[in-house]
Amino acid sequence: MSPDDYCQQKASQSGSSFYYSFMFLPPERRRAITALYAFCREVDDAVDEPADPQVARATLEWWRHEVAQLYAGHAQHPVTRALVPAIGPFNIQQRQLGEIMDGMEMDLSQNRYPDFESLRLYCHRVAGVVGLLAASIFGYHNPKTLEYAENLGLAFQLTNIIRDVGEDARKDRIYLPSDEMQRFGVSAADVLNAQHTENFSRLIEFQVRRVENCYAEALAALPAEDRRAQRPGLVMAAIYRTVLEEIGRDGFQVLTRRTTLTPIRKLWIAWKTWVSA
Numbered sequence: 026m027s028p029d030d031y032c033q034q035k036a037s038q039s040g041s042s043f044y045y046s047f048m049f050l051p052p053e054r055r056r057a058i059t060a061l062y063a064f065c066r067e068v069d070d071a072v073d074e075p076a077d078p079q080v081a082r083a084t085l086e087w088w089r090h091e092v093a094q095l096y097a098g099h100a101q102h103p104v105t106r107a108l109v110p111a112i113g114p115f116n117i118q119q120r121q122l123g124e125i126m127d128g129m130e131m132d133l134s135q136n137r138y139p140d141f142e143s144l145r146l147y148c149h150r151v152a153g154v155v156g157l158l159a160a161s162i163f164g165y166h167n168p169k170t171l172e173y174a175e176n177l178g179l180a181f182q183l184t185n186i187i188r189d190v191g192e193d194a195r196k197d198r199i200y201l202p203s204d205e206m207q208r209f210g211v212s213a214a215d216v217l218n219a220q221h222t223e224n225f226s227r228l229i230e231f232q233v234r235r236v237e238n239c240y241a242e243a244l245a246a247l248p249a250e251d252r253r254a255q256r257p258g259l260v261m262a263a264i265y266r267t268v269l270e271e272i273g274r275d276g277f278q279v280l281t282r283r284t285t286l287t288p289i290r291k292l293w294i295a296w297k298t299w300v301s302a
Contacts, residue, residue, distance in 0.1 A: 028107035029056050032063035035104075042268075042286070045295040046260040050163075057111035057162045058257070063104045065125060065155060072129045073196075081133055085126060092122050115162045124154045136198040137213070144186075144202055145179070152182035156258070163255050167248035170255060176243035177258050183236045184265045187229060187272060191219060191280040201232065219280040229277040233269055240266055256302045263298040264291055 026034070036044050036059050043062055047055050071084040095105040096112070096119045111117055128150025138144040156178025160170055186193075186200040193200060194216050201216070209228040214220075240262055247255060264286065271284045286294075 026103070028103040029060070031103035032056075032060045032107045035063040035066055042261060042264040042291055045264065045288075045291045046257040048295065049299050050257060053114075054162055054164070056107070057115050057117075058159060060104060060107035060111055061117070061155070061158055061162065064108065064122065067102075067104055068126050068129050072132050078133050082130075085130055085133075089123065089126060092119060092126070095119075111162070115158075117158055117161070121154050121158055124150050128152075128154075132198070136196075138200060138202050140204045141202045144200060147200075148179050148182040149175070152178035152185075154178070156181070159258065160255065163257055165251045165254060167251055169246060169248050170251045173243050173246040173248075173255070174258065176239060176246060177262060180236055180239035180243055181261065181265055183232070183239060184269060187232050187236065187279060188268060188284055189279075190216065190229070192283055194219070194280070201228065205231065216280070221278060221280050225280070226277045229279060230273070233273060233277070236269060237266075252302055256299050259302050260295045260298045263294050267294060 036047070041062075047058050047062075050058065068085065068088050071088055072081050075081040075084065091100070091102050091105055094100055095108060100106045100109055108117065128147055131147050131150070135147075138147065153175040156174040156176075157171055159178075160174035165171070190199075190201065197217070199206075199213055199216050201211075203213075206212070206216075206228060209231065210224040211222070211228050215222065215225060244259075244262065252259070267286060267290075268284055271286070272279060275282065275284060
């Protein structure tokens with residue numbers, strides 16, 4: 026199996042909505058974004074899969090060494106080998122890959138966030154930086170597109186946090202800001218014990234409104250001349266905003282359910298968004 030095939034398999038098997046946003050790209054850009062996505066999946070799995078945090082730290086440290094080897098010209102893993110031809114043309118910097126790993130590592134030492142600003146740092150590292158790299162791979166002319174890309178990454182991560190509240194709670198992780206939970210009368214015990222209350226619904230509705238504003242601000246910042254090049258991000262935004270709509274229709278039941286869209290619905294949204302952008 027070639028490095029590109031490995032990354033393609035990693036992306037398709039994940040079932041992620043991101044996969045659908047890559048489908049219509051030219052081959053060189055599609056290979057680059059698929060390799061970047063596979064890298065993010067690998068380092069995320071390095072943190073999430075081991076039961077022992079020390080094993081997770083050791084695996085993540087291995088990835089830090091492998092990224093250093095990539096930029097020294099000695100990549101060994103299929104994912105880093107697939108990234109080799111993308112580094113120069115798409116300006117993928119070692120510092121940025123390191124920042125993504127810094128974000129993943131936060132999950133090993135922090136499972137609560139006192140306020141939104143502290144959560145924003147986490148989101149920047151695990152998603153905002155990815156948004157910047159993705160924008161470079163898709164192509165842009167106007168530097169303002171980078172503002173759009175980072176804000177869109179933040180919106181994606183906040184959507185993931187809302188969708189995965191229950192799943193994260195089962196790992197003893199609560200990404201909802203503690204001060205906002207307190208404001209709405211929701212305790213950590215309520216979340217950990219999957220107690221869906223009216224206060225919890227109001228808390229999640231507040232989170233959804235903020236994310237909707239993030240999407241609106243991001244899309245408003247996208248310069249018209251870069252809109253077609255950035256269509257993969259627009260596809261993702263359309264899919265993720267549909268997930269938010271479904272969460273609202275379901276009464277914000279995110280503690281015991283994980284809202285997903287069917288593959289055929291994602292494909293339809295992707296095609297419709299691509300041709301109309």
